[in-house]
Amino acid sequence: MMQAVQFAPNPVTRLPEPPRSTERQSRCSTCSLHHLCLPTGLGEAEMQRLEKIVVNRRKVPRDSALYCTNDTFNNLYAIRLGHFKTHQVTFDGGEQITGFQMAGDLVGMDAISTERHHSYAVALEDSEVCEIPFVKLEELFAEIPSLLRHFHRMMSHEITRDQNAMLLLGNMRAEQRFANFLVNLSSRYKARGYSATSFQLRMSREDIGNFLGLTIESVSRLISRFKKQGWIKVSNREIEVVDLETLKAVAMGASQAH
Amino acid sequence: MMQAVQFAPNPVTRLPEPPRSTERQSRCSTCSLHHLCLPTGLGEAEMQRLEKIVVNRRKVPRDSALYCTNDTFNNLYAIRLGHFKTHQVTFDGGEQITGFQMAGDLVGMDAISTERHHSYAVALEDSEVCEIPFVKLEELFAEIPSLLRHFHRMMSHEITRDQNAMLLLGNMRAEQRFANFLVNLSSRYKARGYSATSFQLRMSREDIGNFLGLTIESVSRLISRFKKQGWIKVSNREIEVVDLETLKAVAMGASQAH
DNA sequence: CGATGATTTGAAGGAGTTCAAACTTAGTGG
DNA sequence: CCACTAAGTTTGAACTCCTTCAAATCATCG
Incomplete structure (x- = not known):
């Protein structure tokens, strides 16, 4: 199963200058999840272009937020390791969990429309994500049509997933x-x-x-x-x-x- | 307000050879909804390129389906006139309406992931839609970045809309x-x-x-x-x-x- | 006008909630 | 290693919001 990861005792902060990590594990092509994640269906060469923009990995300790409602939107996140929940918060303090995400899942897509996040993403255990700068991803879309196509599939899948949840909550x-x-x-x-x-x-x-x-x-x-x-x-x-x-x-x- | 439209008494069928409609109203640039619909943010020239692929309008009589679950996915539809509901159906005959759509709204995005529709779209009154062939839309994405950007916003908006519905059903x-x-x-x-x-x-x-x-x-x-x-x-x-x-x-x- | 379907209103019932308390687990420090 | 604590979970009993069932009323359209 998933092995444990080492974490600093304090909340992890993002580095101002993201280190250009070149270790093997950080590459999509060698990641065991690439058949589920964003690079699904890409060829070797295309995957290497994607890797060039996904340079930053980020550890997210248990119970800490990857992003919060109203945070400005910069990145999508591919979960590399661990589990997350995403939830909405009501004006009166109520909370609705809209999904549980695991390795290979993509989170943050709800923020594209307004360039601000509409939900919280919180790690259920010590976890790790790949940071995907959306602006750079958009540049890649123009160059790799199959990447764009798969991205659309992932957004569409999120829609059907949410609609199935509505069915569950409203009818079952x-x-x-x-x-x-x-x-x-x-x-x-x-x-x-x-x-x-x-x-x-x-x-x-x-x-x-x-x-x-x-x-x-x-x-x-x-x-x-x-x-x-x-x-x-x-x-x-x-x-x-x-x-x-x-x-x-x-x-x-x-x-x-x- | 919205004017009434004439309809054939029988269910409307799609023509094998879509007529190249050139009447003024069928053009995005003269459509009163273009600030809400897919062409949002496009310039005049770009809108004209979009118009070239949105050649087909379709009337949908009240209570008839624009598409059904399991239909193969070819088009997105922009609602031009009228109102729709989209709903899911359970194995045991249950039904959950996942949204009500009105003029300017885009429907069918849930079908992109599997190339089959995951829901029904039914007209609540005699309505009219613009047919947007998705394959051609994808070709345009490569040429008009701002069109792609707005399309992503619309998909993302659908996600937040659905998640708000989950909040409503689960918490209120x-x-x-x-x-x-x-x-x-x-x-x-x-x-x-x-x-x-x-x-x-x-x-x-x-x-x-x-x-x-x-x-x-x-x-x-x-x-x-x-x-x-x-x-x-x-x-x-x-x-x-x-x-x-x-x-x-x-x-x-x-x-x-x- | 009469029939059919949609909506409203009333009364009884039930699925799940709320409140309360016991129990279990995990973490801490002696 | 164990006592102690706090948090999470389970179980029980009473309650409540919404549903279900039933009937009346209203709207629409031939």
Whole structure:
């Protein structure tokens, strides 16, 4: 799985002069995630051009923000390591988590329209991102059509993802929401080469509840119920999916007796 | 306001050879919506290049679909006249309206990622759209950077719009949701040069309820309550906002006694 | 005018919340 | 290594906002 990373004890600050990192791992072409991330579908030569603008990596300690609402927009971020949550904040202090992001995911696209971020991105664990200066990315678009095409796919995918979340929040019962949540995580880990049936929840029960439009107590009760049904095994944040097929059926709306 | 349009009694079918319409109204440069729509920010010459690929207009009769889930993706559509709803459908027949679109809005962007539509777009009244062949639009991107930039803004804006809807569905009480709905419509009509306080609801109560994650009865009760509070006047689908400031306050979470 | 579909209103019920308390885990310092 | 603490989680019981079910009213259009 993902190995631990060393972090300075204090909040990491961005260097005024980003160091031109040339170590092998910082290059897209050698990154294990390039088939999921922005360089998807690029040839070797094109990937090297992309690498030239993605020179800066940034460590984000657990619970610290990669960006905040109203921050001016400069970069998109590709998650290299770790997990994030993105959330909106209401005027009266309410919070809605709009997504959980993992390695290979791109965050910050909501800021393009106004050149200010519309959400917070917070690391759920010590994490690491590749900084993608958007102005330079735009220059590359003119030169690498397939990069532009894939960028459009990623933005479009974010739209469908958000609309599916609307479907979940507006139309589904608690049980169905939680089943969806688990099935979604399962498939995303699978796509990354990890186990589809055994993984760790990187977020708290509270975060899960917030994302699903439920209270923490409801989430806890759902976990207990799913465990009792024999669909999952849970130990703290460690999840083992025992009956993925049934979970998928419940996610699709098969109502079950309690 | 928007004038009525003549429609054939039967569902409109797309012509195999799109007629090269050259009437003045079909041109972006003379369209009253170009400051809201895709050509925003383009110069005269650039707008004329865009016009060359947006040759096809299409009438969409009330209640008929502009596109359906799983349709292959060829075009984006700019709404020229009328109103649409977009919605997702669940496996078990459930439906979630993900947005209401009006003149100047762009629909179909969710289809870019898989080249198949992920939703339905249905006309709420007899409407008219400009067909934008995406392949040709991509070619233009290479030639008109400001067009690409604005397209990114529009996609990004769709993302923030959807995330705000998640906030609404996941975090707000019924009263707050409905106030948000009204304030949102108000500001969109205002941006289009119409009255911010007096407009017609183009969608049924059922559609409103579905969009807001509420039942039709709840919507009806909210309308009655808002009317009784003196915040709005309602006659069928005609709305007059009497106290926009209070509505905004309620939308932001100011809880009111009933 | 009469029929059909949409909307409103009322009353009862329920899914999930709220409040409260017990329990578990992880982190800290002795 | 263990006691102690604080934070996170689970469980129980009462409540509430919204839903569901039912019926009345209204709008539209042949």
